[in-house]
Amino acid sequence: MNKTVNQKAWFLVLPVLVLVAFSAVIPLMTVVNYSVQDTFGQNVFFWNGIMWFEEMLNSERMWNALGRQVVFSAIILAIEVPLGVFVALNMPKKGFWASFCLVVMSLPLLIPWNVVGTIWQIFGRVDIGLLGYTLDAIGIDYNYTQGFFAAWTTVIVMDVWHWTSLVALLAYAGLQSIPDAYYQAAKIDQASRWAVFRYIELPKMMGVLMIAILLRFMDSFMIYTEPFVVTGGGPGNATTFLSIDLVKMALGQFDLGPAAAFSLMYFLVILAISWVFYTVMVNLDKREGR
Amino acid sequence: MAWMAWTWPTAAFFAVIAALLVIFTVLAVKFPETPRRGVLGIETTRGDRLFITLLASAFLNLAWLGFGIAPQPYALIACLVLAAGIFRFV
Incomplete structure (x- = not known):
């Protein structure tokens, strides 16, 4: 019997997609935007390029926190x-x-x-x-x-x-x-x-x-x-x-730029490790399925 | 949208990623593929390889900046080489 191809079920995922967009994707995009700018409040921003990333990568304070x-x-x-x-x-x-x-x-x-x-x-x-x-x-x-x-x-x-x-x-x-x-x-x-x-x-x-x-x-x-x-x-x-x-x-020092830059690196570390775990888990399942 | 503090470079960055996702979705629908096993010993599809490439590129860029290897734009060239390698061998 031939199965008919019907992709409409994907629409059922839509609510989750909207929810994740509002709770995670859009805030994350905002953090990316913050990470390349400086601000003194009032939602006024100044372009700062990759300086915050450079500063954070050389910041002993953050490396120590990461180490702990x-x-x-x-x-x-x-x-x-x-x-x-x-x-x-x-x-x-x-x-x-x-x-x-x-x-x-x-x-x-x-x-x-x-x-x-x-x-x-x-x-x-x-x-x-x-x-x-x-x-x-x-x-x-x-x-x-x-x-x-x-x-x-x-x-x-x-x-x-x-x-x-x-x-x-x-x-x-x-x-x-x-x-x-x-x-x-x-x-x-x-x-x-x-x-x-x-x-x-x-x-x-x-x-x-x-x-x-x-x-x-x-x-x-x-x-x-x-x-x-x-x-x-x-x-x-x-x-x-x-x-x-x-x-x-x-929030304490209102250094949104450096904090955003570092939280992105923090996010990347978590993403990488989670991906490794996920891959290992999926491969374990596959091996068991055989 | 003003509250999101958009800049042109970050907008372009996200536009490129969105475009990549769209392209790879279309590719996956038009030209279905079977996953293959590469040097990592895991089965990957084009989408997986794209994800690995993007993640690895992010780390490569940070390492490039942290170790001060060369001016940052050159990191993009290294990323392209990396992408070619990942799509070929992973």
Whole structure:
């Protein structure tokens, strides 16, 4: 039977296209326009060519912020992904406790970013916070407003607390989709626990895990609210991540041009990494489809 | 449109990209192709190669500027060479 060619279904994509145009494409074009101009407000702009890009590429401040950002993302990925998989492996497979675990796990995901920030801001305070007070009482010098190490630890532990559940839930969904026959075959072969994980569970989880890593990477790479609420980027510039620094530059100092130039580079980095992840994911699917 | 602070160069930049997208869409409809596997080991169509080219060109331009290799317009020539390479081998 010959299928008739009908491309009208493309029109169904139109609303999304309009929405994305208004929420992303047009603002992005505006940022591109800002990046080649200078302004003192009043929507009056002066041509500046590629000077802002040159300035930003040679700006130690921005490279440092980018460096901190990369380190932050690397650390939280290195903690959250293995931890999430570990949690998922140890969650009950069915029954009351499975549902109970799922609900408990998803609780942190439901809390808005600024509330998470506030919770940890108070939790870590030495005078009234449970964590800060306890650590102080047992003699650990912990003060996230002054100590570099304390500030980083707080921000990282907060992110792990907030988002490990996401990785765990996705990994759990991946695990649930493995038919029992695989485990039975492994048992017949007397496969070790490690072999079952390495050759059955991990390959089957790969697809969702890639999505989890991509989501966590993008979210952590763009993190703003939580560290801003907890440390405000301090002490000094210790936890001033990219978006915090960009907001400082764009809104605090009203340097729209340099901020736009840098945010475009920031965007390119995210685009490149997301493309790599996407390509890997699509190719994983293809290999599984064969 | 005034709030978007348009300039002629940026408008031309977006016009070129829009034109490229239109051309490649028309090409894809008129001359359908099967994806092929190149040096990256992934299947790519013309559209994929265009995307890779544009992204790589952006990074090439930034590197050109950051390392101060030569005046910026020459980066465009390098980009064309890069584009030819990507369309041939990727």
